Amino acid sequence: MSSLNRTDRPYDLVLFGATGFVGSLTAEYLAAHAPKDLRWAVAGRDGRKLERLCQRLPGGADVGVLRADVAEPASLHALAGHARVVATTVGPYVLYGEQLVAACADAGTDYLDLTGEPEFINLMYVRHDTRARETGARLVHACGFDSVPHDLGVYFTVRQLPEGVPLTVDGYVNVDAAFSGGTLASALNQFARGRQLLAAARDRDRHEPRLRGRRVAAPTGAPRFAREVGAWALPLPTVDPQIVARSAKALDRYGPDFRYRHYAAVRHLPGALGGVAAVGAVLAAAQLPPARRWLSDRLRPGDGPSAERRARSRFTVRFVGEGGGRRVFTEVAGGDPGYDETAKMFAEAALCLAFDDLPATAGQVTTAQAMGDALTGRLRAAGITFRVAAAHPSSSPV
Numbered sequence: 001m002s003s004l005n006r007t008d009r010p011y012d013l014v015l016f017g018a019t020g021f022v023g024s025l026t027a028e029y030l031a032a033h034a035p036k037d038l039r040w041a042v043a044g045r046d047g048r049k050l051e052r053l054c055q056r057l058p059g060g061a062d063v064g065v066l067r068a069d070v071a072e073p074a075s076l077h078a079l080a081g082h083a084r085v086v087a088t089t090v091g092p093y094v095l096y097g098e099q100l101v102a103a104c105a106d107a108g109t110d111y112l113d114l115t116g117e118p119e120f121i122n123l124m125y126v127r128h129d130t131r132a133r134e135t136g137a138r139l140v141h142a143c144g145f146d147s148v149p150h151d152l153g154v155y156f157t158v159r160q161l162p163e164g165v166p167l168t169v170d171g172y173v174n175v176d177a178a179f180s181g182g183t184l185a186s187a188l189n190q191f192a193r194g195r196q197l198l199a200a201a202r203d204r205d206r207h208e209p210r211l212r213g214r215r216v217a218a219p220t221g222a223p224r225f226a227r228e229v230g231a232w233a234l235p236l237p238t239v240d241p242q243i244v245a246r247s248a249k250a251l252d253r254y255g256p257d258f259r260y261r262h263y264a265a266v267r268h269l270p271g272a273l274g275g276v277a278a279v280g281a282v283l284a285a286a287q288l289p290p291a292r293r294w295l296s297d298r299l300r301p302g303d304g305p306s307a308e309r310r311a312r313s314r315f316t317v318r319f320v321g322e323g324g325g326r327r328v329f330t331e332v333a334g335g336d337p338g339y340d341e342t343a344k345m346f347a348e349a350a351l352c353l354a355f356d357d358l359p360a361t362a363g364q365v366t367t368a369q370a371m372g373d374a375l376t377g378r379l380r381a382a383g384i385t386f387r388v389a390a391a392h393p394s395s396s397p398v
Contacts, residue, residue, distance in 0.1 A: 017089035018042035108135035116146035144342035162324030
């Protein structure tokens, strides 16, 4: 077994960025749901805020407090050396995340984050995957709404289809929720870095081994009315299809020829057109520093929707999978996607890495690759739905 199973570290899990909006929700979830014997700590740059957080947590007197700052690499190396698993909410990750990834890769410590930034994920693969493989560290990005429901949802769907045949899956996302200042900051930063994003993707392509004997694709689909879900399907420019494709490349169960397409599902055409216009406007504004600053000031990092608003929020992702003469409709659904359910997914993924019997993996891995069945089971037990809605012989291509 790798070094990250050693018991000589004081903590099973350290949550870095615990006083931020999603960090606090994750800490509250861990305090309420983690096993009693979990040895865990919260970490960040403001010790007083961390102490106040612990004071309001059930059992908070037993939660450790560690000071660490992204501007002080030595503190991050010390943090990684204290834990078997480090989970971080500190973003935008492309600006603040790399030193912790490097520290965990060097220390053989499992690492999780909530990034939805393709540039960051690709850069971390090129720079730190090899070292993580040497030490046995698992580097798992996108462990929140980006991209757990989509990655595990496709994994769940594929397992309902025949083995050893070409497979196609389409995902349709429907969300009713608000977002936080941290999410806005990450999105604006990503929209403003188109050239760097493309360069990082090309650099990864040069370093990543070619898939042999199998094909995997995640093309951008065209806008269309999807009769299979009764909604307008708009291609979603998120990290999720890339994560799904990497799971498919890593796991033979996805078949010899696999294709995934990712859409937003919008019931009414005016809403679909309005959504396209809104994304285009934000994308354009992000290219201009004054406009980007103005948008950032509307919702600052640390701000987020109220508990009442989150209680009304919901998400549903419907999947249509086909292969080997079989067509299956599946669904992943839950409550507030960006915060309550993201905190749940993030915490359960960290606990899964810390305690569950998992496949032997190392380096940069996806949730499906590293934790597929175990994490799906944890999330089901925690109230997130994974279900087969219908299955029947296929009559036409999806």
